Amino acid sequence: MPPDRARAVRLTTGIVLLLALLSAAAFMTVGARGPWSFVLAHRGIRLAALITVAYAIALSTVLFQTLTGNRILTPAVMGFDALFLLLQTTLVAALGGAGAGAIDPRLLFAGECLAMVGLSGLLFRLLFRGEGRNLPLVVLAGLLFGALFRSLSSFLQRVMDPNDFLVLQGRTFASFNVVDPALIGVAALMSLAVTAMLLPRLAELDVLTLGRDGATGLGVDAARLSTLVFALVAILVSASTALVGPTTFFGLLVANLAYLLVPSARHADVLPVAVGLAVITLTGGQMLLERLLGFGTALSIVIDFVGGVTFLLILFRTGRR
Amino acid sequence: MIEIDRVSKRYGDAAVVDDVSLTIPAGGVVAIVGPNGAGKSTLLSIVGRLIKADAGRVRIDDLDVATTPGRELARRLSVMRQENHVVARLTVRDLIAFGRFPHNRGRPNRDDADRVAEAIAFVGLTAEADRFLDQLSGGQRQRAFVAMTLAQDADYALFDEPLNNLDIHHAVALMRLFRRMGEQPGKTVVIVLHDLNVAATYADRVVVLKNGRVAGDGPPAEVIDQRLLSEVFRVDGDVLEIDGRRVITVAR
Numbered sequence A: 001m002p003p004d005r006a007r008a009v010r011l012t013t014g015i016v017l018l019l020a021l022l023s024a025a026a027f028m029t030v031g032a033r034g035p036w037s038f039v040l041a042h043r044g045i046r047l048a049a050l051i052t053v054a055y056a057i058a059l060s061t062v063l064f065q066t067l068t069g070n071r072i073l074t075p076a077v078m079g080f081d082a083l084f085l086l087l088q089t090t091l092v093a094a095l096g097g098a099g100a101g102a103i104d105p106r107l108l109f110a111g112e113c114l115a116m117v118g119l120s121g122l123l124f125r126l127l128f129r130g131e132g133r134n135l136p137l138v139v140l141a142g143l144l145f146g147a148l149f150r151s152l153s154s155f156l157q158r159v160m161d162p163n164d165f166l167v168l169q170g171r172t173f174a175s176f177n178v179v180d181p182a183l184i185g186v187a188a189l190m191s192l193a194v195t196a197m198l199l200p201r202l203a204e205l206d207v208l209t210l211g212r213d214g215a216t217g218l219g220v221d222a223a224r225l226s227t228l229v230f231a232l233v234a235i236l237v238s239a240s241t242a243l244v245g246p247t248t249f250f251g252l253l254v255a256n257l258a259y260l261l262v263p264s265a266r267h268a269d270v271l272p273v274a275v276g277l278a279v280i281t282l283t284g285g286q287m288l289l290e291r292l293l294g295f296g297t298a299l300s301i302v303i304d305f306v307g308g309v310t311f312l313l314i315l316f317r318t319g320r321r
Numbered sequence B: 001m002i003e004i005d006r007v008s009k010r011y012g013d014a015a016v017v018d019d020v021s022l023t024i025p026a027g028g029v030v031a032i033v034g035p036n037g038a039g040k041s042t043l044l045s046i047v048g049r050l051i052k053a054d055a056g057r058v059r060i061d062d063l064d065v066a067t068t069p070g071r072e073l074a075r076r077l078s079v080m081r082q083e084n085h086v087v088a089r090l091t092v093r094d095l096i097a098f099g100r101f102p103h104n105r106g107r108p109n110r111d112d113a114d115r116v117a118e119a120i121a122f123v124g125l126t127a128e129a130d131r132f133l134d135q136l137s138g139g140q141r142q143r144a145f146v147a148m149t150l151a152q153d154a155d156y157a158l159f160d161e162p163l164n165n166l167d168i169h170h171a172v173a174l175m176r177l178f179r180r181m182g183e184q185p186g187k188t189v190v191i192v193l194h195d196l197n198v199a200a201t202y203a204d205r206v207v208v209l210k211n212g213r214v215a216g217d218g219p220p221a222e223v224i225d226q227r228l229l230s231e232v233f234r235v236d237g238d239v240l241e242i243d244g245r246r247v248i249t250v251a252r
Helices: A003-028 A036-068 A080-102 A105-128 A135-159 A162-172 A181-208 A210-219 A222-244 A250-261 A267-294 A299-321 B040-047 B070-074 B092-098 B112-120 B139-153 B169-181 B195-201 B226-232
Strands: B004-012 B012-024 B028-035 B057-058 B077-080 B156-159 B188-192 B205-210 B213-218 B235-241 B245-249
Touching: A003 A036, A036 A181, A036 A250, A036 A267, A080 A135, A080 A222, A105 A135, A105 A181, A105 A222, A105 B169, A181 A210, A181 A222, A181 B092, A181 B226, A181 B245, A210 B077, A222 B169, A222 B226, A250 A267, A250 A299, A250 B112, A267 A299, B004 B040, B012 B040, B012 B057, B012 B205, B012 B213, B028 B040, B028 B195, B040 B057, B040 B077, B040 B156, B040 B188, B070 B077, B077 B139, B092 B112, B092 B139, B112 B139, B139 B156, B139 B169, B156 B213, B169 B188, B169 B195, B205 B226, B213 B226, B226 B235
Parallel strands: B028 B188, B028 B205, B077 B156, B156 B188
Antiparallel strands: B004 B012, B004 B057, B205 B213, B235 B245
16 A cells, blocks of 8 residues: 555544544533533443444444445345344243343343344355355345344234233333443443454455455455354344344444545455444434433434435445446 | 366256366466357356366366365466456555465565566556556456456466457457466466457467367367357358468358
8 A cells, every 4th residue: 555545544544533532522521410420430331332332333334345245235234133123022922021031131132142143144044055146136135034024023012912012122122322231241242252253354354345256266265254254243233233223324324434534445444434433423423412402303313314315325326337 | 287177067957067178288378269158257267266066176286176275276376257346445556466365365565565566567557556446447447457366476367258348459468468478487378258369369279168068179270260160159251361370250
């Protein structure tokens, strides 16, 4: 990489991470009333949740887009978050609200994560069998599966015991405002474990941007790498969905902004900026909504609005080319 | 040496490659020609281990492509496919640097940078080295991908229809480049071509495929003749000899 471009990458990364730090600090301090010990502890938990979610979504989206060689798709398109919600629904329906409530939420979450990896892996194997080149089919199937999972969830919710439904609602109506503190630690730990698995493979992931054939030609075992990364994406999606529920366009927004800002295609350069942008959007956005707009609206709505518009813009631009 | 031993590939009932056995010794430029749907690209993809064969084996210098670790193979064999669409915004230099991946596993050193610069100069893209791929013309992009395989520096380089979308000037420049590659000691270039005149002019050896089978194999002067035109390509035409080279003209 020529030195001026390397410098531009460093500068962008520095600015984004600094802004992320500032947003996080603002989220912790702006409009604080009462003793600091209470404020910091209360907001600290939520900050940890937001950062974990930002990290998981930014990472999973960029990885997923590398796998699919596409910048419009996100794991949500594959029906991943719908699958996670279906898992939770099925669990409560099977065990009953009391039964599900008796299990340690962290244990439950770990189990759900495992089931996610297994089920999405199955989906992956089903769709990528053979030469595995038919991505449009995979994506269409993902859309269909998403609809199927959502319908199954709502069917189960309709026929389940009202008390169980209340328990389920408490679990699945997570949002940026209400986070289950017990899960933050597990989710953060899982995200870190995923990162540890990824770091030695970043260069191979860069090669994977050339597509399966290109990567195979350069000696990367594309099938094995894809399977592994797919599993990691499934874990990250589980983590973020369990914490704050489905976020349709958030990943798309930060990933594409990162591609736009970073003058390099290396994952080592793009990922930190994507994560930084996600942190800025979540903590900064939440702070603005809470302190300036007085909880006037939910952050997820704003993000989905902006993200949806971005989605359309990208779609139109790709269509014109 | 590339040894193709009774390789078959079928899609449904149709055998695209049908029990092909072929030995390509090291050195020179080999052209694979044949009508559309003859299985040229499929055979090349099987040799380049991008597609698995249903039956048979392919060995590169005694390494079975189906079982040898990809990393090991990538230093001996490079493949350039017909479709080369890249979503990521890469510069010419970024792309060509990927060719060094089998050697440096993503940690480039000074030697890698030199070889990348060499490859860029070889295809005449030095002025465009820091431009993004989507800012290049079709011909420039094609040459950038060729340069990537140059940087990979494998003993065997496979190209699938590399002249697609190129005008005659760039097609000739690229074929000359392939000749120079093939004339380097220990280097072999295998190219899938559809233009018989190009094959006759630049290849040391022509392999003809028809319906997934080998229908001819040898130096262009022996393989390219009237019979090939009428039986394999089903056209009326003449094969002329100009300056010792075979040239094809088709009847109107």
